[in-house]
Amino acid sequence: MTEYLPLKSGSDQPAVTLSVDEWIAEAVAHEQSGRPDEAEQIIAFVIAEKPDYVPALFQASILSYKRKQMQEAIERLERALALAPDEPLLHRNMCELCRSQWMLDKAVFHGRRAVELAPDDAAAHYNLGVLHYDRMEIEEAIAHARRALALEPAMASAHFELAEALLLNGEFAEGWREYEWRFDMPNSPRLLPPTDRPAWDGKPMPNGTVMLIGDQGFGDTIQFCRYIPEVARRCQNIVMACSSEMKPIVMQQNSAMQYFDRWDQVPAFDAYCPLSGLPRLFQTDLNSIPAPIPYVRPDPAKLAYWRKRLEDLIPRGYQSIGIAWAGRPTHGNDFNRSMALRDLAPLSQLQNTVLVSLQMGPAMAQISDYYGAAPLINLGAEIADFADTTAILALIDHVVAVDTSIVHLAGAMGCPVSVLLPFAPDWRWLRDRKDSPWYPSVQLFRQTRSGVWTQPVSAVASNRSSVVERRAHLRT
Structure with missing residues (x-):
């Protein structure tokens, strides 16, 4: 028997009477229309009447999640x-909620229970696969992504999760193919405005024009522009269709390119390709990554300016270490890859060392709040663009940073850089390696436990004795 509940309006208007499920549907409609307060009011009323x-x-939990009240x-x-311990949807959502709060053991329990209760639920397998990636159980992540796709072949999120796990494993051939699904994921921005031009297949076009698109973040653009x-x-x-910030770097790869950063200014072209699609077209594997290091160099005028500036700031005889401890806050994985400045405390105790902050944002x-023994020079407010950053990187002895565009830029320049990686890193850093086939001058320092930076930062600090020697070697 359907139960109906009256909700008084608080005015002279008569109370509205709807069924319980109609009230919940009303709350969902409010939430989806951007009215979370109204949705919360209705759900709170329903729970008060039927706790x-x-x-x-369940809907109340979703509302809290959307309001970031985890x-x-x-x-x-x-x-x-x-109240409903055998409801698979509840376990599936709890798996993702706990994963988002880095409660991975609890997330595993609920993820496995969801799959047990609903073995044919593609979303449950996908959630569990993402969780296994976070736990660096990559074979399990691949298996659950494949199971999700067997159940729902067009599930773009599962294709992308499979791509990341395969690429992390160094299985590039299949990984690049699966990586193409990134543009079909929910809420993925459109690659380019509607066009009747085809995607480039990589074949020679002696009389044609290909448009390349910087389709991802700054670091990705730096990594993949080597293919130009x-x-x-x-x-x-x-x-070249790319943000204006990247122009000083990207144009070094081919000065004859046309460059634009607004779609209403796009010139004529015959085919297009995202930069991140070039590794697939060129069938890149671990042994064929183009590495013409350096493929990014500083502007001479900027270099002269910053040489004088740093000579004034850095005491003679001191080692200089550039640092960046946080990425862009809006990045989907920022909570995992970024740290706090205080986490770099072992570097602040180094003798005869100056820390040069390259941090922005x-x-x-x-x-x-910095109180380390090593002097800290804050250049963030003086850095106007990547041309400035490039010049600074060319002049300092070493870079220590989390996984941001800074490490890609330093790597593309051949500068010594120590990358601090989370326990479950981005695919491009591969598994269990201390080096990178993308950047020969990079050393990788990985968390041994999720969310704990103590070990990798201490390892970087104890490794400093080789910094100056490596820098001298790379400069030759």
């Missing part, structure tokens, strides 16, 4: 699970 109604508790979301979902000279060998006419404010 043990599982669908209401602990409340977990508590609400736990109440629902206590190979593109030029197959197609002389290149149009909100994390730069942490410098006000």
Whole structure:
């Protein structure tokens, strides 16, 4: 029997009476229309009237999650699970909620239970696969991504998760193919405006024009722009669609390219390709990564300016270490890859050393709380663009940074750089390696436990004796 509940409006208008499920649907409609307060009011009313109604508790958890109130979301979902312990959807959502809060053991329990209760639920297998990646159980991550795709072949998120796990494993051939699904993922931005031009297949176009698109972040653009000279060998006419910030770097790869950063200015082209699609077209494997290091060099005028500036700032005879401890806050994996400045404390105790902050963005404010023995020079406010950063990197002795564009830029220049990696790193750093086939001057220092930076930072600090020697070697 359907139960109907009246909700008083608080005015002279009569109370609205709907069924319980109609009230929940009303709350969902409010939430999806960007009215979370109204949705919360309705759900709170339903729970007050029926505190043990599982669908209401489930929706309440979703509302808390959307409002980034994670602990409340977990508590609400736990109440629902206590009432319906064999409901697979509740376990599936709890798996993802706990994973987002880095409660990985608890997430595993719920993820496995969801799969046990609903073995044909593709989303449950996908969630469990993502969790296994976070735990660096890569074979299991691949297996669950494949199971999700067997159940739902067009599930773009599962294709992309499979791609990342395969690429992390060094299985590039299949990994690059699966990586193409990234543009079909939910909420993925469109690669380019609607066009009748085809995607480039990598074949020579002696009389045509190919448009390359900087389709991902700054680090990705730096990593993949190394392929532009190979593109030029197959197609002389290149149009480069990329953000203006990247122009000083990308144009070094082919000065004859047309460059634009607004779609309303796009010139004519015959085919297009994202930069991140070039490794697949050129059938890149671990032994064929183009590495013409350095493929990025500083501007002479910028170099002269920053040489004088750093000579004024850095005491003679001191080692200089550039540092960056946080990436872009809006990055989907920023909570995993970034740290706090205080986590770099072992570097602050080095003798005859100056730390040169290359940090940009909100994390730069942490410098006000720095009290290390090593002097800290904050250049963030003086760095106008990547041309400045490139010149600074060419002049300092070493770079220590988390996985941001800084390490890609330093690697592309052949500068010595120590990369601090989370326990479950981005695919491009591969598994169990201390070096990178993408950047010969890079050394990798990995977390041994999720969220704990003590070991890799201490390892970098104890490794400093070889820094100056490596720098001298690389400069020759």
